Amino acid sequence: MENAPKKTSYAKHIIKCYKDDLKYRISKNLMNYLPNLEGRMQWYADTLLKYSSFPLLYSALFYDPDIEDIRYIRDTANNIFGFNHDNAFFVNALMKKAPFESGSPDFDEWDKLNTVPKDYYGGDRVLLILGSAHPNGHVREQCLRRFLKHSSMLNHIIYRLNDNVPAVRKAAGEVLAEYLKRPDAYRELIRAIPYVEYVRRGERAHRDAAFSMEELDSLLRKAISENKLRVRDGICYNAFKLHPDASRCDTLLKLFRKERNGEQRVLLERMYLQTAPQPISREVLNIFMEDNYEGVRRTVYAYRIQHEGIWEGFEELLCSKSRRIRKFAEQQLDKNGFDVADYCRKHLPDTILALSDKGTKEDIPLIRPYLDTHPCEALTALVRLIAEDSSKLIYDNMHSDDPAVAKTAYRLARGLKCFDVKQLISMIHNDDSDTVLQQREILLLTKDGAWHVMPHLIRLAGKYPRLNRNILYLIKKNLQTKVKLPADLKNEIQQALREGSHKGIPYEVNNRIFYVMN
Numbered sequence: 001m002e003n004a005p006k007k008t009s010y011a012k013h014i015i016k017c018y019k020d021d022l023k024y025r026i027s028k029n030l031m032n033y034l035p036n037l038e039g040r041m042q043w044y045a046d047t048l049l050k051y052s053s054f055p056l057l058y059s060a061l062f063y064d065p066d067i068e069d070i071r072y073i074r075d076t077a078n079n080i081f082g083f084n085h086d087n088a089f090f091v092n093a094l095m096k097k098a099p100f101e102s103g104s105p106d107f108d109e110w111d112k113l114n115t116v117p118k119d120y121y122g123g124d125r126v127l128l129i130l131g132s133a134h135p136n137g138h139v140r141e142q143c144l145r146r147f148l149k150h151s152s153m154l155n156h157i158i159y160r161l162n163d164n165v166p167a168v169r170k171a172a173g174e175v176l177a178e179y180l181k182r183p184d185a186y187r188e189l190i191r192a193i194p195y196v197e198y199v200r201r202g203e204r205a206h207r208d209a210a211f212s213m214e215e216l217d218s219l220l221r222k223a224i225s226e227n228k229l230r231v232r233d234g235i236c237y238n239a240f241k242l243h244p245d246a247s248r249c250d251t252l253l254k255l256f257r258k259e260r261n262g263e264q265r266v267l268l269e270r271m272y273l274q275t276a277p278q279p280i281s282r283e284v285l286n287i288f289m290e291d292n293y294e295g296v297r298r299t300v301y302a303y304r305i306q307h308e309g310i311w312e313g314f315e316e317l318l319c320s321k322s323r324r325i326r327k328f329a330e331q332q333l334d335k336n337g338f339d340v341a342d343y344c345r346k347h348l349p350d351t352i353l354a355l356s357d358k359g360t361k362e363d364i365p366l367i368r369p370y371l372d373t374h375p376c377e378a379l380t381a382l383v384r385l386i387a388e389d390s391s392k393l394i395y396d397n398m399h400s401d402d403p404a405v406a407k408t409a410y411r412l413a414r415g416l417k418c419f420d421v422k423q424l425i426s427m428i429h430n431d432d433s434d435t436v437l438q439q440r441e442i443l444l445l446t447k448d449g450a451w452h453v454m455p456h457l458i459r460l461a462g463k464y465p466r467l468n469r470n471i472l473y474l475i476k477k478n479l480q481t482k483v484k485l486p487a488d489l490k491n492e493i494q495q496a497l498r499e500g501s502h503k504g505i506p507y508e509v510n511n512r513i514f515y516v517m518n
Helices: 008-029 041-049 054-062 067-086 088-095 107-115 125-131 137-144 154-162 166-179 185-191 193-201 213-226 236-242 249-258 262-275 282-289 294-308 314-319 323-335 340-346 352-358 361-371 375-384 390-398 403-415 421-430 435-445 451-463 465-476 487-504 507-516
Strands: none
Touching: 008 054, 008 067, 054 067, 054 088, 067 088, 067 107, 067 125, 088 125, 088 154, 107 125, 125 137, 137 154, 137 166, 154 166, 154 185, 154 193, 185 193, 185 213, 193 213, 249 262, 249 282, 262 294, 282 294, 294 323, 314 323, 314 340, 323 340, 323 352, 340 352, 340 361, 352 361, 352 375, 361 375, 375 390, 375 403, 390 403, 403 435, 421 435, 421 451, 435 451, 435 465, 451 465, 451 487, 465 487, 465 507, 487 507
């Protein structure tokens, strides 16, 4: 292995392709729209490369790059991601697109970045962060174990406690224990509460005997109590839960009113219902029952059922626009022998949606007259009850002048397979004056994947320039891994590319399609 030839030239090749791709995109897309390039070139380059080409550039680190190559990749990462690389959720989503490379980068070369005095980009920090989310589990582990050289790494350490590879979880636990010995770790731990909650909801971390959620919560309680810091909006439930004086219900209700995240509001509500002196006043129950978030209303309804049973007017919940609340009401009423369908028939049009849940095809004539006065509800009900003209109803209403009706019809079309490829292509061509409608029809065309309709997408990209960006996005989503296609489909794709690749398909996307399907 010591005599194995270096592959530095391949690393440089990847970097050159990356730079050429950037230059090509700028020359093709920027010249027409931003004639004054000075001062805008770097901004455009940074924006363009987000979420797209960088994972491929990162793969050059696995082919013995020299120190200048490593520095270029590191500097590029910092330039285009900014503070986003501290968001472990973002980093994990990004690096899923990275090629799976065997082996490991040369971490000794990375260490040379840490020896430069006053290095603006913080040595190899961002490379380790990105590597901790790499598809190769061995690389994730090795990067984690090098985190201790840097600060502000806690988000990524905690996130990896829920990794799918046991060795990575073990490394994260060991690094976390060492990291928390730092004097400033408590402040950082408070800011990492969303990642603690991610681990709490996950299952993998709890499989390891060495992991203790109770110990992590204890550290958080200490952090909140010793550091009088303002906890970020959206996580006040977590701060309250971990705070020593969690029995103060007035504080809990105050936090509920300030909280903006719906799921956190439900958790605050549940804690209040469990800890407040009983019986809870009707005034407080009304606060929960009138909340805009359906989860809050559903929780308090369940509380009232448990403590009061079905109350007078409970059947009015069948008029709710929330299907979950209607289902909850239907289940409770069914238990008590209440004829839900009959009630719905007698209280139309308010109960149209509930009747679509509990009714039959015989109820279709009762609902159809409301297409004019309650189009969204009636259309939804007729489609759910499988009316014979469901496809025509969806098609007609997708072309409605009312945006709400058109959107409802599109969502119903997404749930049903009522148009075949030939019909959708015809619809796209017929609706060339309505860009929004065409975009929706293209999404329906690719609902079951893009490869079987790839020739159509290629031709549409050339014919409709205003749709080009969205079509290219749908195509690129399918170019991450190689595919084996039937010979006739492969030939048709190649023919479509030869016909009009210069019109709508950029050079690099054209080449990538040929590469992926060969």
